[in-house]
Amino acid sequence: MFGFKFIRFDATQYVIRYRNGRVQQAGQGLSFFYFAPKASVVAIPISSRDLAFIFEEKTHDFQPLSIQGQLSFRVRDPEQLASVLDFTVNDRKQYLTSDYEKLELRLINEAQTTVAAMIQQMPLRDALRAMVLIEGKLRSGMESSPTLEQLGIELLGVQILAVKPSPEMARALETETRESLQQEADKAIYERRNFAVEQERRIKESELNTEIAMEEKQKQIKEKRMESAVLERENERKLLQMKMETDISVEKEKRTLIELKADNEKQNADTAEYVLRAKLAPYQDIDWRVLASLNGQSGDAKNQIALAFRELAENAEKIGSFHISPDLLSQLVQKG
Numbered sequence: 001m002f003g004f005k006f007i008r009f010d011a012t013q014y015v016i017r018y019r020n021g022r023v024q025q026a027g028q029g030l031s032f033f034y035f036a037p038k039a040s041v042v043a044i045p046i047s048s049r050d051l052a053f054i055f056e057e058k059t060h061d062f063q064p065l066s067i068q069g070q071l072s073f074r075v076r077d078p079e080q081l082a083s084v085l086d087f088t089v090n091d092r093k094q095y096l097t098s099d100y101e102k103l104e105l106r107l108i109n110e111a112q113t114t115v116a117a118m119i120q121q122m123p124l125r126d127a128l129r130a131m132v133l134i135e136g137k138l139r140s141g142m143e144s145s146p147t148l149e150q151l152g153i154e155l156l157g158v159q160i161l162a163v164k165p166s167p168e169m170a171r172a173l174e175t176e177t178r179e180s181l182q183q184e185a186d187k188a189i190y191e192r193r194n195f196a197v198e199q200e201r202r203i204k205e206s207e208l209n210t211e212i213a214m215e216e217k218q219k220q221i222k223e224k225r226m227e228s229a230v231l232e233r234e235n236e237r238k239l240l241q242m243k244m245e246t247d248i249s250v251e252k253e254k255r256t257l258i259e260l261k262a263d264n265e266k267q268n269a270d271t272a273e274y275v276l277r278a279k280l281a282p283y284q285d286i287d288w289r290v291l292a293s294l295n296g297q298s299g300d301a302k303n304q305i306a307l308a309f310r311e312l313a314e315n316a317e318k319i320g321s322f323h324i325s326p327d328l329l330s331q332l333v334q335k336g
Contacts, residue, residue, distance in 0.1 A: 077152030114141030
C-alpha cells in the first residue's frame with residue numbers, strides 16, 4: 001500500500017536490506033517493512049547444501065570417462081557472496097536474476113577443472129580404480145581454490161559416487177574381465193581337480209605306505225616269533241643236553257659205585273677165601289675119616305651106615321655084586 005511492503009525470511013537465510021545503495025539492515029531470519037521503490041532486499045541461503053555433478057573427461061589413452069559425485073558446501077561470508085553475485089528478491093521472495101544458478105555452475109566448473117588435470121594423466125584402467133584418489137584430489141583442490149575464497153563459500157565435503165567408462169568400453173572391459181575371470185575360474189577348477197588328484201595320490205600313497213609298514217611289522221613279528229621258537233628249541237636242546245649229561249654223569253657215578261662195590265665184594269670174597277684157606281690149610285692133608293671121627297660123627301649108627309655105603313661106592317670096581325635085602329633096607333629107613 002503506497003509502495004510499502006512487509007517481508008519475512010527464515011532463519012536459514014541471511015538478509016541484507018539496502019536503501020539508496022546503502023546497507024540499512026543485515027542478519028539472519030529478518031522481518032521488516034520497506035519502501036519498495038527505494039529499497040532492495042538480498043536473501044542468501046546460508047544452510048548447507050548438496051550439489052550433485054556429473055561430467056566427462058578423457059584419460060591419458062584418450063578414452064572418455066564419466067565422473068559422478070556430490071559437493072557439500074555452505075555460504076561462509078554472505079556479504080562477500082552478495083558483492084560478487086546478485087541474490088536480490090522481490091516482495092514474493094523470488095530471485096530477480098539467475099545468479100543463484102551461476103553459483104552452482106561455478107562450483108561444478110571448479111570441480112571439473114580440479115579433476116581434469118589428474119584424469120588426463122592416467123590411463124583408463126588406473127582411472128577406474130582411482131576413485132579414492134580422485135576424491136582426495138578434488139577435496140584438496142576445492143579447499144585451496146581461490147574461486148571459493150572469492151565467493152565466500154566453505155566446502156563441507158566431497159564424494160565421488162561413480163567413475164564409469166563409455167558403454168562400448170564398459171562392454172569391452174566387461175568382456176575382457178569376463179574372459180579373465182573365466183580363465184581364472186578354469187584355472188581354479190583345474191587346480192582344484194589337480195589338488196583332488198594329488199590328494200587322492202597322497203591318500204593311496206599313504207595307504208600303500210601303511211600296508212608296507214603293516215607288512216614290515218608282520219614280518220618283524222614273524223621273525224620275532226621264529227627267533228623265539230629257535231631260542232625255545234635251543235633252550236630245550238640245552239636242557240636235554242644238560243639232562244643227558246646229568247644222566248651220563250649219574251650213570252658214570254653208578255658204574256663207579258658198582259665197580260667199587262664189585263671191588264669191595266671181590267676183596268671181601270678174596271679175604272673170606274684167604275681166611276677160609278688159612279683155616280682149612282691144617283686139615284688139607286688129613287683123611288676125611290679122621291676128620292669125621294674128630295667131628296664126633298663116627299659113633300652115630302646113621303653115620304656109620306653112610307660111611308659104609310660110601311666105602312662101598314668108592315670100591316665099587318672091586319665088588320662083583322652086592323645085595324641088600326628089603327628087610328635090611330626097611331630097618332635102615334625106619335631107624336633113620
